[in-house]
Amino acid sequence: MQPFDFARADDAKEAIASGARYVAGGTNLIDLMKADVEHPPRLVDINAIPLATIERSGGGVRIGALARMSDVAQNPIIRERFPMISQALLLSASPQIRNAASLGGNLMQRTRCPYFRELTFAECNKRSPGTGCAAVEGENRMHAVVGGSPACIAAHPSDFAVAFAALDGVITLRGPNGERQVLATDFHLLPGNTPHIEHDLKSGELITSLFIPDAPHAQRSAYLKVRDRASYEFAITSAAVGLELAGGSIRSARVALGGIGTKPWRSREAEAVLTGKSASAATFREAAEAALRGAKDYGQNGFKIELAKRTLVRALSDLAGGVA
Amino acid sequence: MTFPPCYQPDDDEPDDPSRRTFMIGSAVATAGLLISPTITAQPQKAAVDPHAIPISLNVNGKLHSLKLDPRTTLLDALREHLDLTGAKKGCDQGACGACTVLADGRRINSCITLAAMQQGRKIVTIEGLAANGRLNAVQAAFIRNDGFQCGYCTSGQICSAVALIREGHANSDDEIREWMSGNICRCGCYVGIVAAIREAKHAAV
Numbered sequence: 001m002q003p004f005d006f007a008r009a010d011d012a013k014e015a016i017a018s019g020a021r022y023v024a025g026g027t028n029l030i031d032l033m034k035a036d037v038e039h040p041p042r043l044v045d046i047n048a049i050p051l052a053t054i055e056r057s058g059g060g061v062r063i064g065a066l067a068r069m070s071d072v073a074q075n076p077i078i079r080e081r082f083p084m085i086s087q088a089l090l091l092s093a094s095p096q097i098r099n100a101a102s103l104g105g106n107l108m109q110r111t112r113c114p115y116f117r118e119l120t121f122a123e124c125n126k127r128s129p130g131t132g133c134a135a136v137e138g139e140n141r142m143h144a145v146v147g148g149s150p151a152c153i154a155a156h157p158s159d160f161a162v163a164f165a166a167l168d169g170v171i172t173l174r175g176p177n178g179e180r181q182v183l184a185t186d187f188h189l190l191p192g193n194t195p196h197i198e199h200d201l202k203s204g205e206l207i208t209s210l211f212i213p214d215a216p217h218a219q220r221s222a223y224l225k226v227r228d229r230a231s232y233e234f235a236i237t238s239a240a241v242g243l244e245l246a247g248g249s250i251r252s253a254r255v256a257l258g259g260i261g262t263k264p265w266r267s268r269e270a271e272a273v274l275t276g277k278s279a280s281a282a283t284f285r286e287a288a289e290a291a292l293r294g295a296k297d298y299g300q301n302g303f304k305i306e307l308a309k310r311t312l313v314r315a316l317s318d319l320a321g322g323v324a
Numbered sequence: 325m326t327f328p329p330c331y332q333p334d335d336d337e338p339d340d341p342s343r344r345t346f347m348i349g350s351a352v353a354t355a356g357l358l359i360s361p362t363i364t365a366q367p368q369k370a371a372v373d374p375h376a377i378p379i380s381l382n383v384n385g386k387l388h389s390l391k392l393d394p395r396t397t398l399l400d401a402l403r404e405h406l407d408l409t410g411a412k413k414g415c416d417q418g419a420c421g422a423c424t425v426l427a428d429g430r431r432i433n434s435c436i437t438l439a440a441m442q443q444g445r446k447i448v449t450i451e452g453l454a455a456n457g458r459l460n461a462v463q464a465a466f467i468r469n470d471g472f473q474c475g476y477c478t479s480g481q482i483c484s485a486v487a488l489i490r491e492g493h494a495n496s497d498d499e500i501r502e503w504m505s506g507n508i509c510r511c512g513c514y515v516g517i518v519a520a521i522r523e524a525k526h527a528a529v
Contacts, residue, residue, distance in 0.1 A: 003375055006394035006440050023441065030397070030436045031417050043394070045441050070430075094506025095491075096484065097418060099430040100437060231505035 065104030152195030384452030421507030461527030
């Protein structure tokens with residue numbers, strides 16, 4: 001690990017003024033610093049800042065950015081009104097990591113692409129801009145089938161961020177010039193030609209809270225995750241789905257997919273198919289086709305395209321009460 | 325069919341925690357024979373680390389004031405600076421759970437947090453679980469149920485299991501398996517580990 005200066009901040013203003021890299025749980029950042037993928041010259045520990053509250057607020061729930069994954073997962077408001085959020089968190093990582101990792105940090109976590117994490121490989125546009133992408137023609141079974149570019153096909157690893165994007169989450173950021181809000185769906189950026197720029201974050205900005213609005217499709221929602229082993233593994237595919245049903249038909253729907261995209265993959269195409277239709281196997285399959293239209297097979301990850309469709313169909317049919 | 329008797333330390337090999345210190349001491353003494361007396365005559369001083377910062381850690385109820393490089397993980401602080409070698413370094417990247425300790429009662433991986441970040445928290449390691457000369461109920465249950473073979477992951481398994489029982493996640497074998505998934509056992513002693521946790525779940529851990 002490269003040497004760094006370390007400081008602790010007691011409030012957000014102090015942390016922002018420090019100009020240093022923020023560390024909360026550290027479960028991703030410290031790991032990447034050991035691997036020499038990350039080498040911030042200065043670290044500021046933000047854990048003492050009072051930003052861990054989870055509370056009802058203005059037609060939704062506001063979650064402090066320092067709330068731990070385990071605390072959010074078991075919070076009664078989250079469990080009752082936003083079940084997919086609780087499920088996505090409990091299907092993430094291990095109990096130890098969920099106890100340490102913050103929600104703000106979860107949104108900031110970096111890809112598990114082995115070429116990104118392993119310095120032996122010189123080519124990685126995300127780690128070293130301009131060096132190329134070893135995954136496009138390399139070992140890419142775990143990589144993205146949507147949202148990729150010739151410069152990068154690294155999959156976004158978060159489960160929570162997928163559910164958060166599905167439910168129209170809003171992120172509050174505080175920086176040297178004050179506060180602003182960003183939609184969850186706009187926060188993560190597509191790689192394009194600049195895969196090293198991953199978020200809509202300005203210099204010095206700190207995530208202070210995450211807001212999720214109440215909605216019938218948030219209350220009736222679920223997260224389904226498919227992975228190589230039963231627990232403690234990243235998603236191959238996942239689906240965050242919410243449905244508002246009236247009789248047999250779908251009044252509103254929310255769909256986002258994980259494991260397959262270079263960012264948490266909200267599918268308004270699938271939602272458009274579902275809205276106003278009857279909750280049937282045919283409708284769900286049509287939505288799945290719409291969600292994966294344009295998906296690209298890079299050699300080893302083509303299986304994800306059909307698997308993601310089936311994951312979405314299964315999640316929707318389970319949520320609708322076993323329709324399909 | 326008979327099984328060999330369990331290993332018993334004999335008189336020549338006492339289970340003495342000071343043995344490590346003795347071995348280090350004798351190594352230094354041996355090395356001293358091979359180097360010049362002028363060098364050995366100089367007082368032994370630890371090299372001053374220019375990057376070291378003051379870090380205070382509360383471990384097993386005892387407060388320690390240390391000066392450490394900020395890069396020091398909690399695991400390295402425990403093992404290398406406090407001689408608490410119960411928590412083990414397995415993968416060193418938060419994947420295996422061998423380094424699991426409790427921080428303010430919650431289980432965490434001590435390998436992917438900095439010691440500097442754990443100041444002000446109450447850390448409990450495997451060395452702090454036994455009380456008044458009696459093993460914690462989970463420690464005793466691991467022994468009774470053969471919850472280990474080589475033992476390398478055991479400290480982490482036990483710390484994790486103590487937290488799991490306190491969290492109320494020991495209601496079925498499936499639930500135990502899911503909530504122990506952050507602890508890998510390369511010997512594959514999962515049957516014994518689950519049995520131990522099932523047995524200890526009603527005890528005060």
